[in-house]
Amino acid sequence: MASDVDSSENLSSDDPSALPFDPPGNVRMTAELRFKHTDDRRPIVNQYLRGHRVGKGQHGEVWVCWDLSDSRRELAIKAVKRNNPRAEKMNLLRRRNLPSSPHTPLTEKLGSAEYKIRKEIAIMKKCRHGHIVRLLEVIDDKLNDRIYMVMEYLAGGEIKWRNEQNEPVLKVDQCRRICRDVILGLEYLHYQGIIHRDIKPANLLWTADRQMVKISDFGVSHFSYAQHLAAAGSGQVLDNRNDPILLDDSDLSKRAGTPPFLAPEVIAEYNNTDPSPSMISLATSSTIPSSKSATQIYSSATIHASTSRRPPITKAIDIWALGVTLYCLLFGRIPFRSSDSSEYVLYNIICNQDWSPDETMGYDHISTGGRHPKSKNTEGAIVMNFLDRLLQKDVNKRITLDEAKVCLILYAAE
Ligand SMILES: Nc1ncnc2c1ncn2[C@@H]1O[C@H](COP(=O)(O)OP(=O)(O)OP(=O)(O)O)[C@@H](O)[C@H]1O
Secondary structure, three states: OEEEEEOOOOOOOOOOOOEEEEEEEOOOEEEEEEEEEOOOEEEEEEEEEEEEEEEEEEEEEEHHHHHHOOOOOOOEEEEOOOEEEEEHHHHHHHHOOOOOOOOOHHHHHOOHHHHHHHHHHHHHHOOOOOOEOEEEEEEEEEOOOEEEEEOOOOOEOOOOEEEOOHHHHHHHHHHHHHHHHHHHHEEEEEEEEEEEOOHHHEEEOOOOOOOOOOOOOOOOOOOOOOOOHHHHOOOOOOOOOOOOOOOOHHHHHEEEEEEHHHHHHHHHHOOOOOOOHHHHHHHHHHOOOOOHHHOEEOOOOOOOOOOOOOOOOOHHHHHHHHHHHHHHHHOHHHHHHHHOOHHHHHHHHHHHHHOOOOEEOOOOEEEEOOOOOOOOOOHHHHHHHHHHHHHOOOOOOOOOOOHHHHHHHHHHOO
């Protein structure tokens, strides 16, 4: 088998349950795929015995598998088709009405499916942290135009946060612990210069014992060398020079993520109560399908820096998305919703309307005390104040991860 270990990262990969701030581990890059079946017709991809399918996304399918080589470890294997004609067609339809740009982004040169997977791999290769799903091997099957990503398996699956009646199913303390895990994961990502851009409950996976969550799905994430230097200090050098895809900044100008979780600065052109007709047509050209209001979008529109008021897009967008996520976990519903499922209405609500809590939060029905609780020391008041700071529309007033950590420590100590 033609296999080579990424030479830019020369630390051994051993412990799968890496502790926070572990150095990056090796990701095996394998250029050959062997496919066979067991006697009872179960598929084997190289040394991985494939089990049942655990998930299906826009671009790929994920199966549980077992490493037959030595460890017999239970892992996850994601298969992505390099060229995805359906997704390409959707993108083409979306792009049709948009103004053309003199600079053709790499997304369009490579085709969005291949770009997405290559970027996801490049970003995951940089990460080794206890709250980030870890990539172990990439199998590049050129013959069949597929790429396989072998990852650690999160057996608890996606966080289930509401029941059929849209009521919360998690206790407030569980929500707090999920929040803590995401903050630790984001702290590591931001230190690496990575903006996740799609934090939401569906991208947070439980470990088998449901004691911990890990951040997954880096399909629309962005690596910024400038942010990495800012976070890590200018003495740091880029540790992955072989990945030009990481240096392509064109995709930060795309509106990527999941509409109800987008921060106001990402959709700043909707921060306007009297929109121009062109603005409405821009938004309605990609109306949110009603049943899929929490589906990821990518490049439905290029963000134009036409407005001088536009704040820069920074890692603070992940903090906003964490606020939306925490609200979902506490109340079993999304804080900003549009009644008619149009993107324009939703974005206008996100930019211009305040959120409101229910009387109680969590499965354990703890009183919130309302949007601005009178007493400051109740559990409800502490959580509402935390949400208020995460969901600050003004990016300069939004809480930082350092401050969020302090809030959570104080909250846990109450
Ligand atoms: N490491 C993993 N362990 C367990 N389940 C996983 C793992 N990775 C993904 N899944 C499951 O598979 C589903 C699809 O995975 P993923 O979101 O990565 O695919 P995708 O094609 O990138 O999706 P999309 O682009 O639509 O967000 C997830 O929703 C999750 O439930």
